[in-house]
Amino acid sequence: MSSAAPKLLLALALASGSLATPALAQAPTREISAAVEGVMPQVVAWRRDFHQHPELGFAETRTAAAVAEHLRSLGLEVRTEVGKTGVVGILRGGRPGRTVALRADMDALPVLEATGLPFASTATGTYQGQTVPVAHACGHDAHLAMLLGAATVLAGMREDLAGTVVFIFQPAEEGAPPGEPLGGAALMIAEGVLKDPAPEAIFGLHVVPGVPGTIFYRPQGFMAASDRVDIVIHGRQTHGAWPWKGIDVIAVTGQVIQTINTLTARTIDPTTTPTVFTIATLDAGVRYNIIPDQATLSGTLRTFDTAQRDDLVRRAEAAVDHVAAAYGATADFSIRQNAALVYNDEGLSAWLAPVLEEAAGTGKVNAATPPTTVAEDFSYFQREIPGVFYHLGASPDGVDPATSAPNHSPQFDVNEKVLVVGVRAHVFSALRFLER
Template structure:
């Protein structure tokens, strides 16, 4: 563990708890961004603000030219009413840091201070990406990239505090590690009428119900069993009264895949099946398909760097190969542009009650994991700066 980071643990806790008490939703992180900018400037770091909404970049330029390494943290919270009972619980009703982004931000601030204090001996540049709006598509990563976040960058790294694995464990993997995420909205339109005279109607609820069943065949019968994929129906809604045949019914859902061919196939099957099923029942289907974040694919060389660097950076930690995850991350966009690696830092602790999953109203994490996150990012950046290949 980095000794400098460990000495600054109390500051990380203070920063994290402040952010936790004053969470802000995606695209609304004005106060969070101002807090981060103030801290960076107090470290003597040059800051660019207002990128893709409230994203910002801090730059630590070394005394000698060299490689450019980007490190990223996300800052947004979720529309969840907190039930953790923590003394530092959210003071804003209906808004909560339920995914650990407050910890990501605090850890990267510690990293920023570490490199700022060493700029005179630094060869190269550390670029600190504090990104807004990760939780809601289209997300904040692409606007950051469009505003030059990756210009001249040789490698980019990010971490996610992850409560499904215990504190004292870190994990990553070569290749696809987190899924792409798409959303679909299907509107079935029939012909409404009296519930007592269904023969004079086209029941959109019946057609939609049949469609829900048929969509379950997309993954089971159209996708190669060796290619992981998920198609989940999230909502089905229609009708206005118990004695009225519904003219319109809406189905919504999500699709998760790890490769673009499977992703395209599922979209095609959803659209085709929706139209065919609706037609059989005398109805029509309109499919709105929103393409979200791509799969997060770690670069082989950078994943190998993680497995080489982590044991010395985090002595005594378990270093594991991550199991691919169906949740998505817009860090994927950075990895489409530059070599890099995304890493999971264990933050669960059953003895302290940190057992709730991400996006749960009682979510919290072991704050000691922040020192591991910061130490890992520093070690990865320093190793990459020294890489001459």
């Protein structure tokens, strides 16, 4: 569809008097949907290409180059290396108006893919000094493709746009790599991504297990704040047959994990503020009959209440110290935030529901879904400007979402039928915001 179609229909409507007030002067839904359908073969091709060539956080050089090249081909103003590998595309409409931002993330994970897809990843990368397999096991390949599709459609309507759309392609959503002080969203913000032009609002989405093509979110706290926790236990090495001659960090580690699990389960009311504290890695020892002198643990803390989080951290650190001291060991406890609470602006959330229904279809939007303990650094954008982040169901056809492979799983895949819904959601949320 050419960009002239919406303009022509709008002119005819105005001439006939069928659009009596400026509030009704909206781009036609049917014509926009047709434009979206027109770009879908390219969207699917992008998704498969990005999927086959994943890159870890702050190493998304091939990905960023492809994104920038396409945005330039659309005639957008393009800024690269915003937050190391981040890309920003600025679409200035033919008429003055408001400014809105749309965001997608670009990074992959150190996961060995097991989907069996013909375009499955065989890529590797460097993570924590080691060569690891890399895969788009969280769906960021789909996010990239959908936002590029939306940029293509909106660029085709440039003359009719009253305002500006900022397309943010963000690196390192999965957290700052070791040695980096900031993750992707925080670094892009520090380097001015929300300035010149300054968006009044921002929207983003994430594919997750769910009924294909449905959209769900909630106002206020939607996705948990995420902290990385690191614990190092120091003991004294000894022969495995003489544990009393050393200080057994393996025994201490087992007690530390049990203490953290019990502390969370028995002191936090899960019905009021969902809280998850998980120890996920343990590194200790090199030989079966030697008790090592050090054990390193790492994990994640997910919370929805800042005061409660601070109190739990204080008590957990004290408990770990006490457990270690009981065995004659010592412990180093450190915590670092990966993502703040995803907090959807209430007014914007209410306004967005019918817009998303326009994109997904009647009855396919749930704007009152329960909170989820997964996290997203989109939250840092929301700390600066009002925003709404929502989920797009992408389970395979005929598969119960409760049993479909979750994000970060080696088997995680995206149902490509839902990509068109995501592109429409991006396009309509930007357009309708500019038309408000």
